[in-house]
Amino acid sequence: MSKAATFLNSQVGRKIATGVTGFGLVLFIIVHLLGNLAYFAGAEAINTYSHTLHQLGPLLWIVRLGLLLFFVYHAWLGISIWLERRKARPDKYEMYASRGGASRQSWSSSSMILTGILLLLFVITHLNTFAFHDFEKAIHGGVEMHDVHARLSEVFAQPIYTIYYVVIMVLLGMHLRHGVWSAFQSLGWMSSKTNPIIYSIAFVLALIIAAGFIGLPLSIYFELV
């Protein structure tokens, strides 16, 4: 095997790769969230934002391809670590409990595989709802562009989709609560001093991201914007 393959297949390399791809996806999510907030500034703002992204041409495709690779690789690593775990303890404990204290076992860390798989399925439906949608056209400043504003308003007027989206964003918050802290630990950026600080920052970040994504659909559904 080549050096890179050996590294990526080692237990440490797999964690480092999970952390790096995780950070990349978090960065994307933050940019995505900031983009969503343009809805609050009105139809012209969000439609122009979307139009500007599409004008990037090849650069946009490079980012999309990179994102797809990160996403698939991150999911594959998570699933393979989970499968490995089942092999590593063929005989289960009759009784198992967390000691608490320094333990980071929680509703967030213990459900990473579940929240991860649900997020994976969500992304597929989400791309179908928005990215692959045949948008109506809107004209702003004499330029014809996709009417993203109208599509958002239409989708989040539906109670079922709104509930589905809100639930998934709560799961995203749960995934990030352990994921962000864990990525720092996986990349070795951790000392006994920084550990509690980063653990707290991860919680705040997860909360802000989940609340940010939940804010838009609820605002549309309850006609606050």
Next chain:
Amino acid sequence: MSDQTMTIHLKIWRQKDKNSPGKLVDYTVDDANPDMSFLELLDWLNERLMNEGREPVEFDHDCREGICGSCNLVLNGMAHGPMQGTAVCQLHMRKYKDGDTIVVEPWRARAFPHIKDLVVDRSALDRIMAAGGYISVNTGAPADANAIPINKYDADLAFDYAACIGCGACVAACPNSSASLFTGAKIAQLAHLPQGHPERKKRVVSMVDKMADEGFGDCSNYAECEAVCPAEISITSIAEMRREYFKALSEIE
């Protein structure tokens, strides 16, 4: 010694050998003393069993003062029982209430093959150590003490990591059965000492490889290992192992 006695109900994993099925068997000790250690409670039970001509419960033990790493029991689902920073030999019955039920199981992991009852084979940990958890020194007269200056910060950290007694509780408690805390502690200890530097790259690569070869699982940063470690080793040792591995890229084949 306390004059009081207490009744303790035990559900102990009994298994004749690796190939036989095991199960939890109920025992009741109705005259346990609060000053007994948990292992002494098992001794007490075993004396009764032997007097009755029954097979005693096999369990690992040696120093019984919390430093050898031999004892390895999972009590009510927690490696070494409920006390923080305590090996199960140092757990005393006064921590329990009269009438309590305690489920007693062996370490469970593919890398720790079962031997009998509560005894498992932990030699996989020795083999990780043999893969690089040492420093090579020339034979001859011992080196002068204090000949190599080491700053206080690194000396203290190395000492904290060196506290590992190799019991394997980290593996037993880990939902993934990972040996990262055990391996990380040794790598981090030697990484902080000048004596460890000549072999540091080779060490981390071969010890990390060995960990996977022996069948231990991946780490998912649950930190349950730190919570159960009788030597209270921090998961920062695992972060250090990852840094060391990254720095050792040139040594990877």
